[in-house]
Amino acid sequence: MAFTVRGLKVPPNSASLEEARNRVFDFFRSACRSLPAIMNIYNLDDVTTSSQIRSTIASEIRKNSHVTDPKVIDMLLFKGMEELGNITEHAKQRHHIIGQYVVGREGLVQDVGSKDQGISNFLKNFYKSNYF
DSSP states (O other): OHHHHHHOOOOSOOSSHHHHHHHHHHHHHHHHHTHHHHHHHTTOTTTOOHHHHHHHHHHHHHTTTTOOOHHHHHHHHHHHHHHHHHHHTTOSOHHHHIIIIIITTTOOHHHHSGGGTTSOHHHHHHHHHTOO
16 A cells, blocks of 8 residues: 555645645545555554544644645645655554544543542643643
8 A cells, every 4th residue: 555655746846726735635535545554554443443534634634724825735745745655654653643643632532531630720731731
């Protein structure tokens, strides 16, 4: 599966915003197509589903939806392609993938609940700031 991602190259510059937009959609499609292999490589079936990771990828792309400069979009697309290449070539470890794409910045849902009941607000803020 890594060989299909390797074949997808980002040209140096998009001619227009529409062309850059189409390249982003192509990148999202290739990322979604490589998800079964990623789930298999990193053994993520016990932690998450592919649809949850797909929605995380989509939210990462939507986070930069305000960008209108095609050169900046190309740069962000290149960074995304590099990240996807590193993941599919197994250059990251399982805990990197879980920390970045499964847990995210909010932390695990099971960590937020019952263990913080008897702690002061100072400690809650301290622990929240030191997770990532």
